Amino acid sequence: MIKVLVVDDDFMVAKIHSGYVARVDGFEIAGVAHTGADAIRAVDELRPELVLLDIYLPDMDGLSVLRELRASTARPSADPDVIVITAARDLDTVRGAIRGGALHYLIKPFSYEALRDQLENFRAMHQKLSGLPGDSPAAQQDVDQLFGTRTHRAAPPKGLATETAQIVERILRETTATDGDVSAAECADAAGVSRVSARKYLEHFVASGRAEVRLRYGGTGRPERRYRWIR
Structure with a gap:
């Protein structure tokens, strides 16, 4: 199971997003945080593989949380991937999320299907990485497949013409x-x-x-x- 940390200042929204995650096979909620400080602390304690990170938090913005997660050398075993989930639409925030290494950026409000697609993309990438030998360099075809796993969502999925x-x-x-x-x-x-x-x-x-x-x-x-x- 892939452990997910949900970070959102709104308790009800966090509950809804947690429910979305729980509906997708292979994922489980590791915890919920409502502030940036709690999110950083939860990553250290819970070791999630994925964080759903809001931008608007009461103590610090989500981009600051993202930078802290990426910059710290104290958590080599707690370096989760991040999907930003926010109502922020300004390009500076979008650029900041990209530069911070976020896998994707979902604008609220979004549907269960939208989040499910991103989780399934992440699961496919996670499984591919897990299947590669850790003691040998990656071949170009392996790298191409990994990046293809992350970007294939642009094409219509099965069942859509x-x-x-x-x-x-x-x-x-x-x-x-x-x-x-x-x-x-x-x-x-x-x-x-x-x-x-x-x-x-x-x-x-x-x-x-x-x-x-x-x-x-x-x-x-x-x-x-x-x-x-x-x-």
Whole structure:
């Protein structure tokens, strides 16, 4: 089992994200932290393989936590990988996460499917690394496969057609170009597919970092998910 530490200042959000992780085969929650100091302490004590790290924390920002985890020489056996999970959308924060070595950057609010895809990517990379001999240098093909494991999410996963993905991408691009966004129902009408099918493609683009989702709140009922192209 891959141990995961969830770091979020919001107790309810942390609970939801922990529930998402628990639903994915091969992962378990090692602990939950609500401050940066608690996160660093939990990494030392719990030795998680993966940290889901929020940016907005009450005592220090998540990028400072990320830098501390990477800079410390006192924890050679506690050097977890990090996926940033945050509402922060500014490019400076995104750049900071990339430079700090984060595996991925998920913008809140995100769906269970979006996080599941990233966890499955991480599990595939983790299994590949575990299968390589530790006492010999990696061959180029091994390195290519490892980096391919991390980046294959850009292609439609099994069950999604490339042609339909291209249609949905075009709809997203055209809508965003006019400073708009689109719902799954609107995309379905434009693409000539079912709403459920359109949402699968839209969520795929969100999971791969090429689209973003925002919630539009109405008078009653659940908020509507609206999608925009960001790449």
